[in-house]
Amino acid sequence: xxxxxxxxxxxxxxxxxxxxxxxxxxxxxxxxxxxxxxxxxxxxxxxxxxxxxxxxxxxxxxxxxxxxxxxxxxxxxxxxxxxxxxxxxxxxxxxxxxxxxxxxxxxxxxxxxxxxxxxxxxxxxxxxxxxxxxxxxxxxxxxxxxxxxxxxxxxxxxxxxxxxxxxxxxxxxxxxxxxxxxxxxxxxxxxxxxxxxxxxxxxxxxxxxxxxxxxxxxxxxxxxxxxxxxxxxxxxxxxxxxxxxxxxxxxxxxxxxxxxxxxxxxxxxxxxxxxxxxxxxxxxxxxxxxxxxxxxxxxxxxxxxxxxxxxxxxxxxxxxxxxxxxxxxxxxxxxxxxxxxxxxxxxxxxxxxxxxxxxxxxxxxxxxxxxxxxxxxxxxxxxxxxxxxxxxxxxxxxxxxxxxxxxxxxxxxxxxxxxxxxxxxxxxxxxxxxxxxxxxxxxxxxxxxxxxxxxxxxxx
Amino acid sequence: xxxxxxxxxxxxxxxxxxxxxxxxxxxxxxxxxxxxxxxxxxxxxxxxxxxxxxxxxxxxxxxxxxxxxxxxxxxxxxxxxxxxxxxxxxxxxxxxxxxxxxxxxxxxxxxxxxxxxxxxxxxxxxxxxxxxxxxxxxxxxxxxxxxxxxxxxxxxxxxxxxxxxxxxxxxxxxxxxxxxxxxxxxxxxxxxxxxxxxxxxxxxxxxxxxxxxxxxxxxxxxxxxxxxxxxxxxxxxxxxxxxxxxxxxxxxxxxxxxxxxxxxxxxxxxxxxxxxxxxxxxxxxxxxxxxxxxxxxxxxxxxxxxxxxxxxxxxxxxxxxxxxxxxxxxxxxxxxxxxxxxxxxxxxxxxxxxxxxxxxxxxxxxxxxxxxxxxxxxxxxxxxxxxxxxxxxxxxxxxxxxxxxxxxxxxxxxxxxxxxxxxxxxxxxxxxxxxxxxxxxxxxxxxxxxxxxxxxxxxx
Numbered sequence: 001x002x003x004x005x006x007x008x009x010x011x012x013x014x015x016x017x018x019x020x021x022x023x024x025x026x027x028x029x030x031x032x033x034x035x036x037x038x039x040x041x042x043x044x045x046x047x048x049x050x051x052x053x054x055x056x057x058x059x060x061x062x063x064x065x066x067x068x069x070x071x072x073x074x075x076x077x078x079x080x081x082x083x084x085x086x087x088x089x090x091x092x093x094x095x096x097x098x099x100x101x102x103x104x105x106x107x108x109x110x111x112x113x114x115x116x117x118x119x120x121x122x123x124x125x126x127x128x129x130x131x132x133x134x135x136x137x138x139x140x141x142x143x144x145x146x147x148x149x150x151x152x153x154x155x156x157x158x159x160x161x162x163x164x165x166x167x168x169x170x171x172x173x174x175x176x177x178x179x180x181x182x183x184x185x186x187x188x189x190x191x192x193x194x195x196x197x198x199x200x201x202x203x204x205x206x207x208x209x210x211x212x213x214x215x216x217x218x219x220x221x222x223x224x225x226x227x228x229x230x231x232x233x234x235x236x237x238x239x240x241x242x243x244x245x246x247x248x249x250x251x252x253x254x255x256x257x258x259x260x261x262x263x264x265x266x267x268x269x270x271x272x273x274x275x276x277x278x279x280x281x282x283x284x285x286x287x288x289x290x291x292x293x294x295x296x297x298x299x300x301x302x303x304x305x306x307x308x309x310x311x312x313x314x315x316x317x318x319x320x321x322x323x324x325x326x327x328x329x330x331x332x333x334x335x336x337x338x339x340x341x342x343x344x345x346x347x348x349x350x351x352x353x354x355x356x357x358x359x360x361x362x363x364x365x366x367x368x369x370x371x372x373x374x375x376x377x378x379x380x381x382x383x384x385x386x387x388x389x390x391x392x393x394x395x396x397x398x399x400x401x402x403x404x405x406x407x408x409x410x411x412x413x414x415x416x417x418x419x420x421x422x423x424x425x426x427x428x429x430x431x432x433x434x435x436x437x438x439x440x441x442x443x444x445x446x447x448x449x450x451x452x453x454x455x456x457x458x459x460x
Numbered sequence: 461x462x463x464x465x466x467x468x469x470x471x472x473x474x475x476x477x478x479x480x481x482x483x484x485x486x487x488x489x490x491x492x493x494x495x496x497x498x499x500x501x502x503x504x505x506x507x508x509x510x511x512x513x514x515x516x517x518x519x520x521x522x523x524x525x526x527x528x529x530x531x532x533x534x535x536x537x538x539x540x541x542x543x544x545x546x547x548x549x550x551x552x553x554x555x556x557x558x559x560x561x562x563x564x565x566x567x568x569x570x571x572x573x574x575x576x577x578x579x580x581x582x583x584x585x586x587x588x589x590x591x592x593x594x595x596x597x598x599x600x601x602x603x604x605x606x607x608x609x610x611x612x613x614x615x616x617x618x619x620x621x622x623x624x625x626x627x628x629x630x631x632x633x634x635x636x637x638x639x640x641x642x643x644x645x646x647x648x649x650x651x652x653x654x655x656x657x658x659x660x661x662x663x664x665x666x667x668x669x670x671x672x673x674x675x676x677x678x679x680x681x682x683x684x685x686x687x688x689x690x691x692x693x694x695x696x697x698x699x700x701x702x703x704x705x706x707x708x709x710x711x712x713x714x715x716x717x718x719x720x721x722x723x724x725x726x727x728x729x730x731x732x733x734x735x736x737x738x739x740x741x742x743x744x745x746x747x748x749x750x751x752x753x754x755x756x757x758x759x760x761x762x763x764x765x766x767x768x769x770x771x772x773x774x775x776x777x778x779x780x781x782x783x784x785x786x787x788x789x790x791x792x793x794x795x796x797x798x799x800x801x802x803x804x805x806x807x808x809x810x811x812x813x814x815x816x817x818x819x820x821x822x823x824x825x826x827x828x829x830x831x832x833x834x835x836x837x838x839x840x841x842x843x844x845x846x847x848x849x850x851x852x853x854x855x856x857x858x859x860x861x862x863x864x865x866x867x868x869x870x871x872x873x874x875x876x877x878x879x880x881x882x883x884x885x886x887x888x889x890x891x892x893x894x895x896x897x898x899x900x901x902x903x904x905x906x907x908x909x910x911x912x913x914x915x916x917x918x919x920x
Contacts, residue, residue: 005712008619050671076880076881078883105707105883105884106882106883107881108881132669132670132674141623142621145623148622148624149612156605159470159511161601164604166910166911167627168697169918169920170919171920181644181645184641185641192696192915193696193913194918195918199627206910209592210592210601211510213510214592214598214601215509215511216510216511221681222627228652236652236653237626237628239624247465247490247565248465252465393566413589413920414589418566420574420590421493421536421538423538450623450624450666451626451666453628453653456652456654458628458653460626460630460873
């Protein structure tokens with residue numbers, strides 16, 4: 001690396017936090033002007049080189065031989081600066097840089113859409129290629145990065161094997177209409193692969209094959225839904241985390257989910273302090289407290305059956321649900337889930353053992369023949385955030401279920417996993433983008449993704 | 461976690477390597493039988509629980525009250541065992557387990573396709589859902605995992621931001637016929653997104669937008685090619701690593717590539733010792749030495765122009781190339797690239813400054829107006845392994861080039877990055893699966909991917 005590239009704002013801040021940043025240090029940095037004001041005798045530039053969330057304040061005054069030149073540098077431009085570090089213990093910012101010189105590397109045209117003012121998220125979505133430069137999105141994508149790394153760290157430290165399950169698949173797992181099809185030159189659906197090809201909705205089935213070889217595995221990659229849902233929480237493309245563990249029952253699964261979620265949240269709080277303070281101040285007041293509560297809670301485990309009873313009682317006692325028709329066998333609505341976690345448990349809670357009719361075919365049938373060994377994790381201010389289950393390891397039961405729902409073609413290999421040294425195993429799925437919404441407090445999935453893909457929208 | 465799940469073969473081996481594994485330790489483990497032989501008075505089971513590459517030998521004899529029961533346990537079955545650790549300093553394996561008891565958890569049917577014999581890779585490809593249990597693939601996917609993690613570690617330690625660039629895109633970057641199209645219900649190409657949608661061939665353009673906000677970024681995700689190429693080195697779906705760095709020229713880029721490649725290879729050699737020994741012994745003799753040579757070389761930098769001269773000289777001096785027509789302006793063939801790195805340089809070499817006609821539109825035009833600031837890294841026994849370049853940061857030059865090749869529609873945003881605080885920046889692309897082939901010595905890209913997707917093939 002050239003000498004110049006070696007120094008970044010990140011390194012200066014880390015040096016400062018280590019107590020090792022010297023006053024009067026000469027520095028050369030390259031970055032962008034985030035704001036520039038000048039009263040004719042002294043000027044201030046908010047500078048950011050992309051390596052750190054916080055800006056560095058650059059100061060210059062009339063004494064500076066380059067005063068006139070520096071004054072002309074425009075908001076948005078890329079610049080190279082020389083200057084001297086001044087520790088400023090009496091100020092808001094811990095240090096600033098007294099400019100010696102400034103050179104404009106890349107000008108910023110007058111029609112720059114990202115003006116120095118408050119833009120709506122809707123507007124910023126429309127300039128997705130520029131919004132990473134806006135404060136909020138600078139913070140969002142840094143947290144996204146830290147969160148993704150925390151996920152890998154967590155699993156790697158525990159010996160899990162990362163599996164890249166395929167994106168293109170012949171297995172239309174969720175039924176027609178919900179999947180995208182992949183074609184070559186719009187000819188015939190089977191033109192390229194000799195088989196109808198679609199984009200994956202889940203890597204779970206493939207991950208199970210790997211869990212039965214490597215014991216503990218996880219996928220972390222893109223998944224797709226062709227649902228025509230234009231809500232704040234639906235995207236056509238999003239990343240999923242899907243761990244799968246062998247020799248593990250539902251309790252092992254919940255232990256894993258709990259330690260996983262606590263680890264990832266703690267990593268973000270520890271490693272994105274400035275960003276999380278930003279979210280706490282400007283996006284979602286109380287978000288840090290909410291996350292700390294999750295870290296410090298012991299997650300409760302409650303039967304679906306019990307939850308339905310408690311919800312009925314609450315309704316009888318006068319709580320007004322928008323969907324008051326609560327009975328055993330119903331799929332709980334978000335308001336019900338939130339009532340359980342926010343009002344009854346007042347903390348994270350796993351609902352377990354759901355009616356088999358409302359859960360997926362691969363979930364383990366309990367001895368009662370009515371429920372399956374599923375677990376949904378509900379958290380306050382969100383509702384369901386993770387869904388998992390023990391998988392049916394019994395060949396005959398799984399085969400019967402697959403025949404019953406007409407899903408027995410093309411999945412013989414999946415069934416065979418139960419025939420060749422199968423064992424009890426479990427796993428869960430977590431939408432990465434929804435996790436980010438929860439952690440940052442951002443309200444729209446489009447605002448935690450770099451370039452969101454949604455029905456009718458494929459800009460960039 | 462339940463007590464039982466807490467212990468794994470991995471932990472036992474790590475304990476052993478730390479010198480902390482006690483003789484006579486009582487253990488309970490769950491895993492699979494990799495082989496089982498019994499001479500009537502003593503039995504040996506090769507046991508693997510998926511957490512570690514090496515098997516553990518389980519031993520039992522006639523003295524054991526469970527001898528008859530244990531004897532019946534079949535190859536391929538999943539089992540739970542109790543036993544006592546015996547350190548065996550005089551044997552090949554460092555320790556074995558004297559069985560107390562064994563319980564079969566999941567039987568293995570007689571028609572198990574993965575028999576205890578040498579199968580061809582072609583056959584194993586056909587049972588992709590079982591091959592992770594075969595020795596070679598156990599090693600392959602462990603190295604794949606370690607390599608993926610090393611990539612994240614390298615970039616994270618250097619402050620790079622991980623960006624999930626989109627999989628579905630409107631930008632048909634490589635021209636018709638090479639991309640897959642994404643449709644909903646085979647209706648109209650524009651039916652879902654109001655725009656023709658295809659699967660990405662590269663995240664670079666999107667990564668550039670992020671580099672101009674975050675300075676140093678990388679993508680690591682799936683990319684796609686609809687080429688109808690049925691070779692050992694082509695897959696329809698593969699993972700790519702694409703870093704992008706701002707305020708960085710071609711030399712900075714090559715510094716990054718060199719340190720990146722050395723770091724990742726060293727990480728694999730350090731963390732997959734057993735697996736790499738396996739590859740060195742059974743797949744590609746000398747592969748470890750080849751990799752160590754890369755780590756210990758200083759990568760040479762040579763002009764394309766100079767390389768062409770040297771190749772011409774070699775041909776004149778009598779070296780027989782299959783493609784002897786070597787001239788300035790030609791795209792070098794693999795045999796030429798290998799001759800340069802293996803015979804001329806005898807080590808890794810960057811070829812730089814290629815004729816503009818044979819490189820991509822976004823590469824920076826050099827002052828000679830004839831070449832672009834591209835760098836291809838060539839390594840012995842492979843040829844090109846990384847391709848990178850400085851990007852054209854000049855708006856007018858880039859615009860002219862895009863118009864010239866008819867690629868100016870839909871990419872206005874990409875061009876605008878040069879208008880709003882642009883700066884010199886560079887990046888590179890590396891096919892993850894090809895890197896794995898290079899590291900493991902595996903000869904077919906289908907044998908380093910979990911579930912390969914190739915023309916005509918979409919099983920599983």
